Amino acid sequence: MSQACPVSLRLSIALISAGALAYELLLMRWFSMIQWHHFAFMIISLALLGFGASGTFLSLLADRLQRRFSVAMIVNLLLFAASSISAIALAQRIPFNAEEFIWNWRQSIYLLLVYLTLMCPFFFAANGIALSFLKYTQSIASIYAADLLGAGIGSFGIVILLFYIFPESAVLAVSISGVLAAALAWWALQRESIGWLIAIGMVGCFLCVVPQSWVLPHYSPYKGLSQALRIPGNRIIYESSSPLGRVSVVESGITPIRHAPGLSLNASGEIPEQLAVYIDADRLSVINRVDDPGEQDWLDQTTSALPYHFKHVDQALIPGAGTGTDVLRALHHSAGRLDAIELNPAIVDLLQDRYAAFSGNLYYRNNVSIQITDARGFAATQTAKYDLIQLAMLDSMSGSAGLHALGENYLYTVESLRTFLSRLAPDGYLALTLWTKIPPRDSLKMFAMAIRALKELGVEYPGRQLILIRSWQTSTLIVKNGAIADREIDRTLSFCDERSFDPVYFPGIRAEQTNRRNQVLEDYFFLGTQALLGARASAFQRDYKFNILPATDDQPYFSDFFKWRSLPEIIDSLDSGGISLLESGYLILVATFAQAILVSMVLILLPLRLVRKRSPEIPGKKPQPRIFAYFFALGLGFMFLEIALMQKFILFLHHPLYAVTAILSAILIFAGIGSRWSQRFDSAKSRFAAVARSSTAIIVLGGIFIVALNPLFVKLIALPQIAKIPIAVLLVAPLGFFLGVPFPVGLSAVAAETPSLVAWAWGINGCASVISAILATLLAVQFGFTWLMVLALLLYAFAALCFPALSP
């Protein structure tokens, strides 16, 4: 009979769990800075890989470590503290370059090294938690509760912390959490040994004097900021950091910054003095020096300027206003009142504070109202009607060939277009400017989305309300709230003619009017728009070799153009110029998935073989397949639900950061409470009842979410943010509570029957979580979040069916 787990040790577990989760979120932030954001997927699986590896490790060495439990515990917690700093310092010195991956086999070795380095802190943290499970088998539920509560607090805490300190300082804070956890473990287990206290103190002191240079971010040399800083005279004059990204402002000393994407080849006007603003060392935008907006003629030389040539704009909405170039364009064209919306307060702060005078007090003008919020939420709650709503280049960046494919974008969905269209005044325009790709992808997908949005709003002939033009670099789609008039077609033709742009579509366009100034061999822009408006639109979308089906709120992946069918042809052409056709973001995820499966299999199967050899207690007719199925299904199901809910709540909370923090923290904290509650079930019968009832509750609550969440959001959308966050937390709380039950109850059942398989079961769950983090996105891209939730609920039902074998 094992003893009960001391309170201070449970506190230690909560702290190490908080540290590990904070470290995971911190690494996601870190790799978005130094590499690109698709690393986020890899980081999630890394964390869980560390947990899976820990399960394997403990399966093999559990007996030895159990005998020296106190020492093993303290050492693992200290190793977490030390490795959390050293892993970052080492990993970012490995010359991994994602873009070179296809060309250079060495990159796969570098990637593996990055993996192995970064999984270490998670491995040590997981060891600490799992060793406690093994030691205190009677307290599994309360240990798991401490683990989940800690994780919830850690995820919430790091986001708050990142608003106040730079990531490099946050790394230190996370590592100190490991030292404090070790100190608590010492208090619980080794109070009489002063030697260990001195050791803990020394590690703490060492961490405090680690040179800052160890943890300064080393940006990839291929990122925009790195390239900009190589130009003589360029220097960073200001930096700020928040969970939304690191903002770097670059001033040019010698060579002016001249950022004017989509500028006409015929442009003659001077580009004003600019300051470059990088977010996460990439995603360049500029602050323009403004003396008189009327003098900024260059702003009229891009495709985005077209709607201003139709009529005077009295009231405009500019979502994603950023550093203000589109606001400036509107002012240049003497627009009346402007509502500018920006999600990132750090960007608005630049224009309202430090560089307000440089920007001509753009965001302080009487006719400009800047709002820090989500544009879609803002539009949904407004009663004002706009003459123009302009969304310019808020999609993927130009040169990244699919690397942004898997970032969800709720502004570019059919439902979002419908919201914006419903805010247009009669004869108002929705103008969407996108990067132009060859062969066309973005512009055709957006065209298809506009057609569907108009149809859903009851428009019988969408083609009468659309205009599409393009330069070699950008295309602008105009969706009018009313039929396009002849006068607007004439203006479009003269606008294109003067700037060497090409019309792609307007009502009644003829083939000979297109593809004149920016020629492509076969004009799939024209052909595509005609096909999408015709009776065979579905066949065209089916036969097109890129995915140009409309993005929806359920599958909000506008920049995903990948089709499996095209892959063999594209792979054949990789050497001969076909590399840009490869929508690599999706494939990187598939590769990460394959890698995760491979590693997970090794981690699951290898220890089982070894444990079987050594443990006579495992009966001949073994329950292992059921144990495997139970913990694997729970690992998949938990993450599927968590990810699907985080996505669903982005629409309600209007910000991915709020959604991730609120939902992740709420699920983890309430699951922790559920886990603590489940401790009362200590007989085989009561355990089965607990699992059956909690699984039923999860399925019922999940089912209600699937059916009722969207209508509920529509009703509550106008509430202030301060009210919406607690509502979101309360909504997921019951589900979170029940999600906390099946795992500790299952683990207690295994501990009662076959204790040697506890670490293995813990490892299986970890491995399933590795796979599910990636699989969830792959499934959501293909089938949508609703189906992901349905699948999660089925997995919980399946797990409940497997349970009896755990506790025969």
Place this chain on the structure above:
Amino acid sequence: MNPTMFARPVSLLLIAWIWSFPAAIRSDDSTDSRDQMILEIERDVRETSRYLDQEVLSDAVLEALRKVPRHRFVPAAQLEWAYENRPLPIGYGQTISQPYIVAIMTDLLKLRPDHRVLEIGTGSGYQAAVLSEIVAQVYTIEIVEGLADGARERIQNLGYERIHTRTGDGYFGWKSEAPFDAIVVTAAASHVPPPLVQQLKPGGRMIIPVGSRFMVQQLLLVQKDLDGLVTTRQILPVRFVPLTGNHS
């Protein structure tokens, strides 16, 4: 023990080891590697002929590729791949372009021996060297000092006297030597600099690879006709039809 017992196998091993060095290090082998690379490029061009508007590369371009020792333009760490058909990192966050892309970019400019060409973004100097094998004068500008210095030294050492280098901002071109018959812009820019369009002769061509350092998404060919009217051609340098079935 007789030391010669070991001398023979050791020397054989040594020879084998030397021979296992990347082929590009020895000039005779580099010629073979270059021929092999050109065969690959020719095959790729044939396969993509419909999109490039031509079946084969011009003899001048092929000859230029054959003459320029690409291995002299790549860093030592990348030598083993010098003649592979792939882009290579050259430091400073820059790359030496994929040979196939260099070949078709050069060919698309339709160069003649009397032409004067401006290049924005010298990089390693390889593209300038290829151009100088075909035309009368090449003017090349690089903004990153480390790259510019390296390229200048390399170009001097290899005796390319028709290449003129300059360190600085390429946005305004090279006014004192303008106009140019052709312009190559390999430096990243958010738009086509209007001063460069102005420095292009009527009938001249400008080529710009669009995309990231390792992935060319399209080649933008800017053409100025004899009346000064500017048009672009967007060329996907690959055989790929984005649609199956008949939808016209």
